[in-house]
Amino acid sequence: MAQINLKEVKSVSYQPAKLHQGYTNHSLHINVGKNEINVRCIEEKIKQTFIGGKGYDLWLMWHAVSETTRWDDPENAICISSGPLGGVPGYPGGGKSIVTTISPLTGAPIDSNVGGYFGPYKKFAGFDVIQLDGRAEQDTVILIDGIENTIKLFHARSFPEDAYEMSAALTHYFDEKKPVNVSVVTTGPGAEHTYFGCLNFSWWDAGRKIVRYKQAGRGGIGTVFADKKIKAVVARYGAVSMKTNQPADPEGLKAVTRAYTKEIITLDPKQNRMALVGTTHLVPIMNDHDCLPVHNFKFGSHPQGKVIGEETYEHIFDKGFDGCWKGCAVACAHGVKDFYPLTGPYKGKKVFVDGPEYETVAGCGSNLGIFDAHTILEMNFYCDAYGLDTISVGTSIAFAMECFASGQITVNHTGGMDLNFGNRFNALELVHQMAQGEGFGTVVGKGVRRMKEIFARDYGAESTFLQDIGMESKGLEFSEYITKESLAQQGGYGLALKGPQHDEAWLIFLDMVHNFMPTFENKAEALHWFPMLRTWFGLCGLCKLPWNDIVPADNKETDEPAKVVKHVAWYAQFFSAVTGRKVNSEDLITMSEAVYNFQRIFNLKMGYGTREHDSVPYRAMGPVTEEEYESRAERYDTQLTETYGMDISAMDTPDKMAVLRSKREEQYELLKNAVYKRRGWTADGIPTVETVKRLGIDFPEVLGVLKAHGVV
Missing domain, CATH: 1.10.599.10 (Aldehyde Ferredoxin Oxidoreductase Protein, subunit A, domain 3)
Incomplete structure (x- = not known):
């Protein structure tokens, strides 16, 4: 276990707001530059209009920034909320957080939806939403302790660099006896050196006795986190039940939760087998319908597509419960144990890989011309450890590869690297370079939009061609679906x-x-x-x-099967049961x-x-x-x-x-x-x-x- 040294610089005791019908009606504001901690009430009109989650995030951000604020200005805020229904144990998919900031890639608000225990724990500790702003002078760790009812700021010394060691060390540091009480938000060195750093949200996997992760990946939120010198935000809370949210209609909540859970347990094995293969079931479906990105979205299928899909991962995913929140019947957050990377700082060391999901398989696999499950797993592992968004990593490398294959850039620009499609070792090398802030990885780490500018301005590449093949819009890299025919x-x-x-x-x-x-x-x-x-x-x-x-067994017989109207009705019942607001x-x-x-x-x-x-x-x-x-x-x-x-x-x-x-x-x-x-x-x-x-x-x-x- 990595050793850490934290020096407490601020501690505030607070009386947590009582949860009432899914809300605490309070927000937490922390300025890491000034070491200020403030708790504020949320007005009823804001609650009724913006509901929670992303709505609360955007409302706080609107007032934190001006029209001239850029992503690396101290006033740029990172906001994290979970919403009124977040944290209900047993309800399928009930543990999400929504994170927002001004994106380094787009210059506009970015939001990312992420699992893990942090969102519910933060809310149960007393806060519907937290706002982080300012820029610290030293690496800072924030603790929101809902058991001791304290908020603390620490300066971090002798701290591990990558997300895996950091999260594990902090989990045991703050609750050695009950690590399940701790959830950590952190990033890694890649976020410091690229524009598409992600945040890892953790939870304690009691069965495997390890810390697991989900990612708030899109738009460079981790890059903003690193720029603020925030090393981690930790939430600590105790036991959770269906009563914790203090729902308006406890019996109604139990009824809809039981119905939904029963349906999933019954039908998932007959449909997409999410509890067994997660989102990798999408790979063969996309390949069959010409929607799987291959060679920078040039093609939509490949004869080897099958070898990186569900049939492969079904055999290598570790068996066991894989929900990223307590009691979720979908249980799709799979991983691979006893994995040995072939490159990088973990070369030859046994690790656990969280994933991959479809987006990573497609982005870091087929889109790069890589049809090797081991390489995809290794890229997945290091992107998480380094705090890098696998979608932007995959789409950015794919763009660079096509530019190389078409002669727009050469080995003179890549530092001698052959970047033809399928070169799995150089794809991995780019990931390591991104984390270290070295070599051609520093260029790729700027994202597709900036690469287009650099390649045209500095390398003499053809600007019109770059615009046509550069798979970004608004500055954000495309997620992994071919759209030509839709x-x-x-x-x-x-x-x-x-x-x-x-x-x-x-x-x-x-x-x-x-x-x-x-x-x-x-x-x-x-x-x-x-x-x-x-x-x-x-x-x-x-x-x-x-x-x-x-979907329900009779879904195809409904008037609008794409909407899955039975489930939408259940969500309305869920909202009404928790909040008391009849919808x-x-x-x-x-x-x-x-x-x-x-x-x-x-x-x-x-x-x-x-x-x-x-x-x-x-x-x-x-x-x-x-x-x-x-x-x-x-x-x-x-x-x-x-x-x-x-x-x-x-x-x-x-x-x-x-x-x-x-x-x-x-x-x-x-x-x-x-x-x-x-x-x-x-x-x-x-x-x-x-x-x-x-x-x-x-x-x-x-x-x-x-x-x-x-x-x-």
Whole structure:
């Protein structure tokens, strides 16, 4: 066990607010630069309007930053909330936290949904939401102790660098006898040297007697954490039961929890087997439907795709309960024990790997041309240890690899490294370089948007080509799905508030496979309803997977099977039972609309949030290279002739590509029009005054931002 040396510099005792119907109605504010600790009440209007979770985070952040605040300014805040439903043991997916900050990658608010015990423990200790700001002079550890009712700040000395050793050491330091009482939030050295550092949220795995992790990965939140010299935030709390949240209707809560849990236990083994293989079940499905990213999103399938999917991980995942919160029946947080890395500081040492999940398998596997489970596991392990987002790591390396393969960059730029697709050892070397702040890894660690600038400006690469193949939008790297044949999913990525992340709108199958959305109006409706429902999970402290990854047996017989309406009704019952606020399924959408539109206006405040920022690279729409077109030539030729009525008999491949591009880019702009209209936004993508008044977010400062952009 690594040794740590903490010097206490501030200690405040507090009387914890009593939980009432899922809320403490208090927020905790810590400025690590000034060593200030303050507790504040949350107004009833804010509670009713912003619900909790991401809503609370965004409201606090709005008041913490100005329109000129940048990610590395001391006033940039990291906010963490769990929501009123967070922390109910036994309810599927009930232990989530939502983390927000101003992103180093995008310059706008980023939010990330994460498991682990921290969110519930922090709330049960007395705080619905915490805000961290300032910049410490020395490495700092924060303790929120809900057992001793103290908040302490420590300066850290002789501290382990990587997240695994750090979290394990702090867990035992703060509660050696009952490590299950401790949850740690930390990052690693990679966050200090890249723009896409992640945060690891821990929980104690009592069966294996080890500390386990989930990641708040997206947008560089860990990078902000490291910039503030915060080494860790620790929450400590004791026993938890269904009474801890003090629900309004305990019997109603028990009933809906039992029903949902029973359904999952019965149906998961027959459907996606999440409790056995987690999200790796998606790999063969995506491969079969041409949606698995291969070679920087150039292709959508590969003959070797099967070897990095569920059939492989079913045999190497360690058997045992794998829920990232107490009693979750989905239990999808799998890992691999007795793993021996071949490179880096843990070379030849036995470790436990948390994961991989689908996004890591696709991003650090197929998208790099790597079809080797061991390499993917090693990249997964080191990204967690170093505090790096596996999605941004995978998509950024894939971009660099295609630039290398196409001659846009050479070994003269990469420090002598061959970065052709499939070079697994150099992919791992880049991860180590990112953590050390050395070599070409420092360039890749800046993310795709900045790499495009560097490659064009300093290496002489072709800017137009880089723009077409650089898989980022708003500065955030794409998560791992091919969207070329789904206009709705192109909108799901391009119109997502934080950038191209699937947790806001995942519509590929509904659009591409099932053709449920043939018109722009159908797509616009889906791009309204689905982001709103998914936002709601982030308001309440819940995981989205139980909603539609395991569905009722009769779901296909319902009028709208994609919505899984039975589950949505259960979530409404869940919310009512805990909070005492009687709601129905439609109310969940309205709740989210308020926060969603507020976040869009927050983007506007920070200099973004208009039509021009909702663009996607052309590769997300269609083929950039001739090889790409010809790999799906029959499909594209048929579309040109049958869908668009073109005579292509005299056209060569470049001609056909140009015509197809013109049509697809036109379709995407028409989709924007339809979505903006459905959401109650202007043609430039800004919420109207009428919309913000309808949603009750017509605060003076909100109206002021709209007015400054000509919306009155």
